Amino acid sequence: MGLTAKDIVQLREQLQVAVVKCSERCLYQSAKWAAELLDSLPTPSPADLLAAKSSPQGPIIHNVFAPNLDPVEAALEAKELSKYLLAKSFFDCKEFDRCAAVFLPESVLAGLLAKGAESASPGGSKGKSTAPAPPEIALPELSQKSLFLALYAKVISGEKRKDEDSEMIMGPQDLGTITNKQLLVVSRFLARWFSERKQENGEFSTNQGFLEYLYGMVLVKEKNDDAALEFLMQSVHLFPWNWGAWLEITNLVSRVEQLNKVAPHLPQNIMSFIFHAHASVNLYQQAQPLAASLNDLLGIFPTSSFLLTCKALLNYHSKDLMGAEQDFSQLLALHPHRLDALDHYSNILYVLNLRPKLAFLAHLCSSIDKFRPESCVVIGNYYSLLSQHEKAVQYFRRALTLDRTCLSAWTLMGHEYVELKNTHAAIESYRRAVDVNRRDYRAWYGLGQTYEVLEMHAYALWYYKKAAGLRPWDGKMWQAVGSCLQKMGQEQDGIKALKRALLADSYYDTSASSFGSVGGIDRMAQMDPEVLLQIANMYDRLGQEEEAKAYMELCMAQEDGGAANAEAGGAGLGDSVAIHGDSPGAGSDGEAEGGERGAGGAEGTGVTVATSKARMWLAKYAMRMEEYETANRLATELCQDGVEVEEAKALIREARSRLELEGVMES
Template sequence: MDPNEVETETPSLDFIKSNLRDAILQCSDRGLYFAAKWAAETLNSLPESFIDTSTSVSDSLSIFNDAKNETTENFSSNCERDKYLLAKSYFDVKEFDRASFVLEKCVSPKSLFLKIYAKYLAGEKRKEEESNDIMGPLDDPKAINKELVTIQEELEKLYNENEMDGFLLYLYGLITKQLGSQRTAIKFFLSSVNAYSYNWSAWLELSQCVGDKNQLKEIMQELPKHFMTKFFDLHTSVELNENQNNFYSLLSGFSPHFKDNKSIKTLKAIVHYNNREFAEAEREFDELILSDPFRLDDMDIYSNVLYVMDKKAKLSFLAHMSANTDKYRSETMCIIGNYYSLKSEREKAISYFKRALQVNRHCLTAWTLMGHEYVELKNTHAAVVAYKRALEVNPNDYRAWFGLGQTYQFLKMDFYAIYYYERATVLRPQDARMWEALAGLYETVNVNSQEKAIKCYEHTLECSDCDDNSTKSAVSRLATLYESIDPVKAAKYHKMILQRDDLNADAEELRNAHRFLAHYNRDLGDIKAATTHAQDLMNYGGTAREEGRNLMNDLTSLAHDNPPPPPAQLSS
């Protein structure tokens, strides 16, 4: 079965399974272990099909071997095949330079890929070793892989000679992206997934190039009609912080075959976390751990959930479980760092986040959380550096944008803070915290920014996650801000304040509401309503009582000057 065959919208289960088996072999042969793992997990999450239940063990092995034979590379000679096998053994033990050297004169696509990929990884390894002092004097965020230019020249020659398969196109896109040409990289990734659709690593790289939902729509038009495209769309929508309704709309387009898929379940948990539905996110992650107790992928996000819920005991258990599974994984170190942060041991937390970054310099969670810790320690310079490094990893990380806003606000650099808060609201338009922070800043920056502050507070009230405290705060501020701009709307919000039952009888908000409504109704000519509010104002002490008394005198005078009309007499 041809893996590049045009796939229908609803392919058969056997078709999907056959191509996933092929993908596991193809990706593993090229050292793309993450893509191979993804394909294997997806394969094993699928239900049993007719061919799986009706064939014997020997028949099943025959089917597997046939698939393997169909996808085995036709090397130019047995000598080249032997060199490939030697290079692959070096590659597997991370001797990348040796692997690349062995394949220097090989010409088959698989050998070419492994040779160039090994050279790339050798350069990455040297780059990490040269700047492994995280946020220290030897940490160079602009360090580059010195092999990139040589690799690009070699790939460009192959591209011009039209000798590239889907995997080499993926590698060309990866190199081009690292050299800073994002648009060209997108072109190569699109060509790669169209040529071979089962390399999940290519889809992930393409996803990281997507800046917003409009760009995603454009890219979707150039992708194949394939179930992998649906996975890409779902994953990218979560990365872009699309709303929950959009996520479940995309999810409804999946075949029932994928209902047990772990990637989808993880994305559901992340969507709940992004929407601050922490109990639901906790439940989804608990189910993932029950089904796969040694899983560490994305468990750092689960630790964020437990941190926000203040579940110290459960976070401690997760930290011990992760350390017993693999203490040197970046996810494990982020989990332990979160645990120490919850105990307010800031320095220990930072040390673990730095260890996570020594393992994986592109660990977004570690950069962002380290920024939070530096904010708590009032080390604003280090916080800014950490947040900006997080944005280099993922420009769509709203937490880093928001953190930068808070940091610059603390530094009294309000216009910088406004810029970063605005970027956060673009990424999270339904997050009340973003709008509330931006509104408060507009109020303090300039009197002329009142209208912008009003719009932000109104956005706060429209957010689905706006809790009681945010609602009460926004209503109170809107009532005050509208007083000089739109008295009708100010009266509306002051009336909402009077309907609250959580305020003390002598609360300043209640006094202000009665004061404004007394004057507002007097100006409207509604003497009765104005008198009611003036009398309520007299129940307070100090200047409020005096103001209420003056209002009552004024209202009494108005009532004498403008007596109510006599009641109409009934006709006999």
């Protein structure tokens, strides 16, 4: 994506206008986002600035300071300027009710609410005369900017009172049922305002896009997603530079199919391009075009903290934890005082067990702002790494006290309660995380784990399937599904799920679609020996010894990357893989989270508990098949493993005695 110098100058001006317009309406997060994006644009040369102007002669008036092009709105804004400045000063001082009362006194809103309640109620009872309806109260004549500020202040006031009325986090009365009581009046006011401005063709008269955004946000809180999406899409068409509207659309898009359906109806500009990349990262997409899109955007905004965060999260969701750690490290070097998304960075450092870096990050966040939710999550992760789970819970609770919608804090607090063996609190934490964001696969997976601990396998299976649906290429999800099915006695379905785990771990690098036999798996790929052993044991319990034998051999072949025994399914046991004592051991959980699996010929796992168990099973199988030389060799290798040595020695003695007996009989 290449932009000319003139395009960059125009983009710069549009972002400057966006910062001012969002700031005027107290949309501080959207203003900050636009300002950060603006700052990451390369500074244009004076020649480019002059060339971009259509009339360089005379005084240059920046678009930010240009009057409103709509004469009616311009006249209303000029008339209300003094009151607008008063209301905005109240908002900046967090006196939200006073801000709203400047333009919309309580008497006006109460009259509108009472009228709305009457129109919504059913007609009078039969046989009784009803009183004539009172005259409809006219909406106050306000500019869109002032009206937005007043209604937005009412919404924020309701959110503030909602937090004040809520009980202590995870307390006995914390049911999560407290609602924002101001949403009703704001919703009714905006519904009437839009109905009055609706034209015969169904379109609205000229709007600025901010009231559409506010109405969409209110409808989201009222769980009216379809209508909310319609108004939010109108908002981004009218004013595409309000990032808050794009974020609301992102939260409404729950599937890739829905994103692809919405995308053609969005304005075709750079904001739509940024939205599509951000939404794809939020949906855990890992396709190469997404990485290319982010690189194209970084070519235009090379130091954008937002785009660098998206790139780091893309690596994080792709299990490239080392790449994600480097991206976040670069981001922290460029923006050392920015706390946004550092909770994700602390998760990465936790999984990689980089305790010194996590300690530094916790100290940095605490020194910048210890009362930001991100800071509390980072410190909580640090205490969790030190196995101080009570202190970790304390900091996660503090993060939720500051922001009850902090997804990371709910999920991580669930993990801590699992460590503390408090399954009831863990389930409640994960449920609240799912309420905040139903796309959080970690919360669904955590619910599955917790119910599995309680031996409620039907519940666990349902939650594991939800997690696997969100992360279909994550082998860990399918392995959990397979294990749960196994415990429920559904061996065949469990085998299918575990085979899918093998395919998922290789990122679907195989074209095989059959789960019927081991031939459906790419034998040259390195796979998880634990999963292979589990499949083999399930086949063994089903009495399918040939399939069990093939997977046991495949499990053992992972010691050197799977290449040495690529033809194990058709070869005899005498050709089984030899031990490499100098091979590295099995990867830890952190390694399983972090790196991609190598292709055939790569260095294998070395001797692991799983491969030793497979070798023991094969040795016993060889004894049953009267292949005593093979059994003797496999048992000898087991003695070198140092796993199940006594049983291996017993097998060696039995195999040698059988061989000696055969030799005597032949002679």
